[in-house]
Amino acid sequence: MNRRALPRLALTAGEPAGIGPELLVRLAATSLAANFIAITDRQLLERAAARCGLAVQLDEDDGSDVHHRPAGVLRVRHIPLGNAEVPGHPDPHNAQHVLATLSEAADGALCGRYAAIATAPLQKSSINDAGIPFSGHTEFFAERSHTNVVMMLASPELRVALATTHLPLHAVSAAINADSLERTLRIVHKELSTKFGYAQPRIAVLGLNPHAGEGGHIGREEIDVIVPVMNRLRAEGMALLGPLPADTAFVPAQRARYDAVLAMYHDQALPVLKSEAFDRTVNITLGLPFIRTSVDHGTALDLAGTGKADPSSLIAATRMAMDLVLRRSP
Known part of the structure; x- marks a missing residue:
């Protein structure tokens, strides 16, 4: 009996200095049945896992199918930071990194490389401080997909x-x-x-x-x-x-x-x-040619780096993304 491959869900970490990286490693520590692909800097996730006291296995994403994901395993599509993060202090030099992660997620979803996208919170002001007009995930994905x-x-x-x-x-x-x-x-x-x-x-x-x-x-x-x-x-x-x-x-x-x-x-x-x-x-973006969900909160800069961020909203976003993927599957 052939088992169906787990859906490939792209995860973006959002603001490197916020709680997003910690949310991703806490999500990876769950037993949710999905092939998670973290689109971010690998070392950023390693530092986040250390702050959370978690042993997370970070594997390079080779595009292959996965039929079972053990808790604690997370695939990574590495996009390097501009500067190493300082929790709680967004750095405009990392704005291009953040936008590159969103571009990879959107383009991958458009071509079918990812079944859905779930996004951690980003800091809009940091991107604007870098001289790049930016109003949010929703508007970015709309422009990227021309919808x-x-x-x-x-x-x-x-x-x-x-x-x-x-x-x-x-x-x-x-x-x-x-x-x-x-x-x-x-x-x-x-x-x-x-x-x-x-x-x-x-x-x-x-x-x-x-x-x-x-x-x-x-x-x-x-x-x-x-x-x-x-x-x-x-x-x-x-x-x-x-x-x-x-x-x-x-x-x-x-x-x-x-x-x-x-x-x-x-x-x-x-x-x-x-x-x-x-x-x-x-948070769900309606009208896109792909599924995109997100947390309903911000970057919590005052909590970043403490290892105490609550992943409940990202887990809920991931569950909803998987439900929508399975609902549309034949």
């Missing part, structure tokens, strides 16, 4: 997609227009169907303004943009609820009515999600 994408964060109890991502609050209203909102809703609807198995996804759409604009008395974005788009898509058969006021959209009676929420901006809904499921929430 329109949507950021979704998901826990076992709640899924939240975002109409805008890493924008200052004063820029949000101008970024929400009919074309972008329709494109976002179409991506969320399609991915909930194809990736998550909902035959007829129910999506709750939040208003931008308090009380969803209160009939235009607290802003007109709902009347001028959000409702017309929703009505057009409803006419095509989409099950859309709202626009709902954000302050009541997450009460239990409302949650029973939808499968996912579309929030208008980053901090409109994510505090609800993270406050109740921080260590079980996964």
